[in-house]
Amino acid sequence: MARIINSPTKYIQGRGELQNLGKYINSLGNSFLVIADQFVLNFTKETIEQSFSDQESTLTFETFRGECSKQEVNRLQTIAKEKQIDVIVGVGGGKTLDTAKAVAFYSKLPVVIVPTIASTDAPCSALSVLYTEEGVFDEYLILPKNPDIVLVDTQIVANAPxxxxxxxxxxxxxxxxxxxxxxxxxxxxxxxxxxxxxxxxxxxxxxxxxxxxxxxxxxxxxxxxxxxxxxxxxxxxxxxxxxxxxxxxxxxxxxxxxxxxxxxxxxxxxxxxxxxxxxxxxxxxxxxxxxxxxxxxxxxxxxxxxxxxxxxxxxxxxxxxxxxxxxxxxxxxxxxxxxxxxxxxxxxxxxxxxxxxxxxxxx
The missing domain is CATH 1.20.1090.10 (Dehydroquinate synthase-like - alpha domain)
Structure with a gap:
C-alpha cells in the first residue's frame, strides 16, 4: 500500500504577516469571499482591506454565524455563487476555518486559511469537522486537498486569550x-x-x-x-x-x-x-x-x-x-x-x- 502524507501548498507564519495577505494570495483570483465572525472582523477587516489596496481585487466580507454546520456551509456556498467568487478566505478559529474549507470544496474554489488563534490543528488539514446547529458532532468531511495557503500572524495569536x-x-x-x-x-x-x-x-x-x-x-x-x-x-x-x-x-x-x-x-x-x-x-x-x-x-x-x-x-x-x-x-x-x-x-x-x-x- 502507498505511503501518503498531506500538507498545505504553502504555510506562512510570522508577526505582522496579515498585512501581506493580498500579496500572498492575489495569484489565486480576483474576487475573494472573506468569512469571519463579527468579533474577528472588528480587528482584521481594515488590515485585510489595506493588504489589497494596490490591487484590482473585489473583497466580499460575510459574517460567520458560529457553527460549522451543513446549513451554514450551504448558506455561504450560495453567496459565493451569487457573487461569482474566485477564492474563499477563512479568518478566525477552527469552526470558521472548517466552514471556509467546506464552502470552497463544494464551490470547487481555492481556499486560503488565516487562523487568528492557535487553539486547534484545523488550519492545515484537508478536513472539516461538521456539527449540528446545536453543536453536537455530526461527521468528518474528508476533503480532496489541503488549503492552498495558510497564513498565521503570530501577533494576532498572541493578542488572543x-x-x-x-x-x-x-x-x-x-x-x-x-x-x-x-x-x-x-x-x-x-x-x-x-x-x-x-x-x-x-x-x-x-x-x-x-x-x-x-x-x-x-x-x-x-x-x-x-x-x-x-x-x-x-x-x-x-x-x-x-x-x-x-x-x-x-x-x-x-x-x-x-x-x-x-x-x-x-x-x-x-x-x-x-x-x-x-x-x-x-x-x-x-x-x-x-x-x-x-x-x-x-x-x-x-x-x-x-x-x-x-x-x-x-x-x-x-x-x-x-x-x-x-x-x-x-x-x-x-x-x-x-x-x-x-x-x-x-x-x-x-x-x-x-x-x-x-x-x-x-x-
Whole structure:
C-alpha cells in the first residue's frame, strides 16, 4: 500500500504577516469571499482591506454565524455563487476555518486559511469537522486537498486569550499519542495509505516542542508578546499537529472528545480542552506507564487544561453521563477503532473514570 502524507501548498507564519495577505494570495483570483465572525472582523477587516489596496481585487466580507454546520456551509456556498467568487478566505478559529474549507470544496474554489488563534490543528488539514446547529458532532468531511495557503500572524495569536493557546496545546498533545497508536495498529490515517516515517517524526517533534516550550509560550501570551517559544508553539499547534494528525492518524483521544459533545456539561469547553482529557484517557486505555500518564497530567494542570471530570464541568449523574459519552465514542466509524486492540464502551467508561481518579490524585 502507498505511503501518503498531506500538507498545505504553502504555510506562512510570522508577526505582522496579515498585512501581506493580498500579496500572498492575489495569484489565486480576483474576487475573494472573506468569512469571519463579527468579533474577528472588528480587528482584521481594515488590515485585510489595506493588504489589497494596490490591487484590482473585489473583497466580499460575510459574517460567520458560529457553527460549522451543513446549513451554514450551504448558506455561504450560495453567496459565493451569487457573487461569482474566485477564492474563499477563512479568518478566525477552527469552526470558521472548517466552514471556509467546506464552502470552497463544494464551490470547487481555492481556499486560503488565516487562523487568528492557535487553539486547534484545523488550519492545515484537508478536513472539516461538521456539527449540528446545536453543536453536537455530526461527521468528518474528508476533503480532496489541503488549503492552498495558510497564513498565521503570530501577533494576532498572541493578542488572543492565553486560554486559547493552551487549548491548542491540548489538541496538539493528541498528535503523537494518537499517531503512535495508529502506527502500532497499522491503521489508515485520513490522508489514506499507510503512515509515513515523516508523519510520525513530525508528530513526535510536535510533542517535544509542546513539552519544551508550552509553558513559556503560555506565559508570554498572557502578556500578549511574541517570543521564540510562542513562534515554536504556534508552529506546533498549527502546522506540525495538522500534518501529524492527518497523516499520522486519529485514535481514541478525539473519539472520546466527540463523545463528550453529546452531553451539555462540556459545551463551555474548547475543542482542545476536551481533547486534552481524551489524551489522558487514551493513555489509561493503553495502560501506559504511570510516569508517562503523570507527565501529561502535570503538564495539563500547569496550563489549566482539564484533568478531572469536575474540571470538565461534570459533577452530577456521573455514571449515566459517562456511559453516554462512552457509547458515543464507540459509534460505528469512530476513530477509536484505530487503536491497536479492540475497544468497547465499557473499556472507555472504565478509562474515563480511571483518568478522573488519577487527575484528582495528582491535584
Amino acid at each position: 492565553a486560554r486559547l493557546l493552551a487549548a491548542g496545546i491540548g489538541d496538539a498533545l493528541a498528535t503523537y499519542v494518537e499517531a503512535r497508536a495508529c502506527y502500532e495498529a497499522n491503521a489508515t490515517p485520513m490522508a489514506g495509505g499507510t503512515i509515513t516515517k515523516a508523519a510520525i517524526a513530525l508528530a513526535e517533534l510536535c510533542q517535544n516542542i509542546l513539552f519544551e516550550d508550552g509553558i513559556k509560550a503560555f506565559l508570554a501570551v498572557e502578556q500578549n508578546i511574541v517570543t521564540k517559544a510562542v513562534e515554536n508553539i504556534v508552529e506546533a499547534n498549527t502546522y506540525l499537529s495538522g500534518i501529524g494528525f492527518e497523516s499520522g492518524g486519529l485514535a481514541a483521544a478525539h473519539a472520546i472528545h466527540n463523545g463528550f459533545t453529546v452531553i451539555d456539561d462540556t459545551h463551555h469547553l474548547y475543542h482542545g480542552e476536551k481533547v486534552a482529557f481524551g489524551v489522558i484517557t487514551q493513555l489509561v486505555l493503553e495502560n501506559r506507564s504511570t510516569e508517562e500518564i503523570q507527565k501529561y497530567i502535570a503538564f495539563c494542570t500547569e496550563l489549566g487544561l482539564p484533568v478531572t471530570l469536575e474540571d470538565m464541568g461534570i459533577t452530577e449523574d456521573i455514571e449515566p453521563k459517562i456511559r453516554k459519552v462512552a457509547e458515543a465514542a464507540c459509534q460505528e466509524g469512530e476513530t477509536i477503532y484505530n487503536m491497536p486492540f479492540p475497544v468497547t464502551p465499557d473499556d472507555v467508561y472504565a478509562a474515563i473514570i480511571s483518568a478522573d481518579i488519577l487527575g484528582r490524585k495528582y491535584k
